[in-house]
Amino acid sequence: METVKETADIQKPPQTNTSLYRTVWRWHFYAGIIFAPFLFILAVTGAIYLFKPQIEGVLYQDYYEVTPQDEKISASQQIEEVKKQYPDAAVTVYRPGESADRSSEVGIVNNDESLTVFINPYTGESLGALNSEDRIMDKIEEFHGELMAGTLGDRIVELAACWAVVLIVTGLYLWFPKKRPGMGGVLFPRLNRGKKTFRRDLHAVPAFWVTAGMLFLIMTGLPWSGFWGTNFQSMATNTGEGYPPSVWVGSGPQSTIQTKDIADVPWAAENLDVPVSDLQGFIPLSIDDVVSAAEREGVHPSYSIYIPQDKTGVYTISAFPPKAQDEITMHVDQYTGAVLTDYRYDHYGWIGKLVAWGITLHKGTQFGLINQLISLFICLGIILVVVSGYYLWLKRKPKKDMGAPKTAGFNNTKGFFLLLIAMGVLFPLVGLTIIAVLIIDFFLIRRIPALKRFLNA
Amino acid sequence: MRKFMIGESNAVKKYVFMILLLSFLSACSLNENAAELYKQETPLKLEIQTPDTFTAGEQETVKATLTQDGKPADHTDFVHFEIWKQDGTVHYGMEEAGNEGGGVYSISKDFDKDGLYFVKVHAQQGGSLIMPQKQFIVGELSKSDVEFLQKGTGKQEAGQGHHH
Numbered sequence: 246m247e248t249v250k251e252t253a254d255i256q257k258p259p260q261t262n263t264s265l266y267r268t269v270w271r272w273h274f275y276a277g278i279i280f281a282p283f284l285f286i287l288a289v290t291g292a293i294y295l296f297k298p299q300i301e302g303v304l305y306q307d308y309y310e311v312t313p314q315d316e317k318i319s320a321s322q323q324i325e326e327v328k329k330q331y332p333d334a335a336v337t338v339y340r341p342g343e344s345a346d347r348s349s350e351v352g353i354v355n356n357d358e359s360l361t362v363f364i365n366p367y368t369g370e371s372l373g374a375l376n377s378e379d380r381i382m383d384k385i386e387e388f389h390g391e392l393m394a395g396t397l398g399d400r401i402v403e404l405a406a407c408w409a410v411v412l413i414v415t416g417l418y419l420w421f422p423k424k425r426p427g428m429g430g431v432l433f434p435r436l437n438r439g440k441k442t443f444r445r446d447l448h449a450v451p452a453f454w455v456t457a458g459m460l461f462l463i464m465t466g467l468p469w470s471g472f473w474g475t476n477f478q479s480m481a482t483n484t485g486e487g488y489p490p491s492v493w494v495g496s497g498p499q500s501t502i503q504t505k506d507i508a509d510v511p512w513a514a515e516n517l518d519v520p521v522s523d524l525q526g527f528i529p530l531s532i533d534d535v536v537s538a539a540e541r542e543g544v545h546p547s548y549s550i551y552i553p554q555d556k557t558g559v560y561t562i563s564a565f566p567p568k569a570q571d572e573i574t575m576h577v578d579q580y581t582g583a584v585l586t587d588y589r590y591d592h593y594g595w596i597g598k599l600v601a602w603g604i605t606l607h608k609g610t611q612f613g614l615i616n617q618l619i620s621l622f623i624c625l626g627i628i629l630v631v632v633s634g635y636y637l638w639l640k641r642k643p644k645k646d647m648g649a650p651k652t653a654g655f656n657n658t659k660g661f662f663l664l665l666i667a668m669g670v671l672f673p674l675v676g677l678t679i680i681a682v683l684i685i686d687f688f689l690i691r692r693i694p695a696l697k698r699f700l701n702a
Numbered sequence: 703m704r705k706f707m708i709g710e711s712n713a714v715k716k717y718v719f720m721i722l723l724l725s726f727l728s729a730c731s732l733n734e735n736a737a738e739l740y741k742q743e744t745p746l747k748l749e750i751q752t753p754d755t756f757t758a759g760e761q762e763t764v765k766a767t768l769t770q771d772g773k774p775a776d777h778t779d780f781v782h783f784e785i786w787k788q789d790g791t792v793h794y795g796m797e798e799a800g801n802e803g804g805g806v807y808s809i810s811k812d813f814d815k816d817g818l819y820f821v822k823v824h825a826q827q828g829g830s831l832i833m834p835q836k837q838f839i840v841g842e843l844s845k846s847d848v849e850f851l852q853k854g855t856g857k858q859e860a861g862q863g864h865h866h
Contacts, residue, residue, distance in 0.1 A: 485739030
């Protein structure tokens, strides 16, 4: 109650707006308490992941760097070297390395573990192998994307990101300068107005400053979330203005060769266990032909070749380099070598281009170091806002209850609830949680006096 | 009580919204034909017909039927055939194929030795380049042929350098 009075005294809002102000505050308060910890995790892991290129460059220097020599050996020979080391492994991907002093990489699945074997492309010698499980940046990415908790984690992250939008909207309303002289407490904190005011400003002022950046990171991050992102990408692709299919959602084309025209491979050592006629037919291209196709078609040198694992599959040449404009996803028929699709940035629809830019900006690669530093600044800002928000709460919180602003009825709050519903439609997970909140409120909180008192409902 | 009523009607509204939402979501899976809305390639397609029977002392014809965009490919930049035997004892180097019209290209060669053969077709039309390779059997397979097949890689490169 005290906290409400304090704000009411400072703001002196006209009476008609009080219930709206309290309602907005209440939602901001609870959403903040529930989702701020996740935003904190996202900001910390994101701040680290931004510097992945530099960090991995140092960590894996011995795997990455090779001394350039006259001529590289062919991709198929390099893969043969890997097969000697791992005779039972399935080779899934080959990455030639974007520069003369960069090793090539052969991705394999060996005993259910995915390994990357680094090869000196001049000698064929192995520089060592990394298990994906052991790569610290992969762990951080997993933490950032799904809290290391699979699909459930992915949904929680998505929920936190969507609710962060609600926090931003409600926060902006609470921050929005009322009749007050000067920009103190709006654009800069007031240092001489006592501790309570300073605490409030320490949350609200930095929050305002990072709002645009935070909203940008959320909106650029959402397209690769599992639920909202996948649906969004499908819809965009269906309109013809998103990514072409297979770049993000959807599968690539199949081989132009019919399965019956493909040669069978006999397995038994003593006798031919397949009819001789089935042995006749098309046989897969050598990966060297795919490498020459990539070079012929002018693919960005950081490309990888994904190797088909079944008869109808195709080779996928893909490159997602630092800059969105250099992206490419190309499918090559594994029997004929025909280019089946050739999707580059220029072939994306406008939504696809926007999302592609969003992703490289979000990852901090588009503009290199300056991009990373700006994003780092936003992450640090988010951390500050989360911490100061909690600090503000703990300092204001009475011992006996949550210290939430008291519920204020529904007068004058129609606009706000319409906004919430709109958010719930735009972000279905937010919608579902709003429904859950209303159900819990209606069936539990309003009927259990102790709970009602504690939550100030 | 009034507050309750408003709260309830809000909840009902939201149920309706949720149902609308779910129907809306289930409708937004990827359209199968979405690829047609984006840049499309017109890859050369082909079938290779190898002879069914081989007669000593006579030439047999290997044919390739090429199509592009559903039409016979008869404006090719080039169609070259290359044929060799798995054990390396026969090698017919890259050679221009005869154009029989209607997208059919052919070459005639002697296949007097039994064993596993490969034919590789290099063809280009309208910016689509293909280099498929097919294996076929003349008479009986030798022990080395069987071993080669059982290695299961299914891959063998022509003896000579790359064609470009």
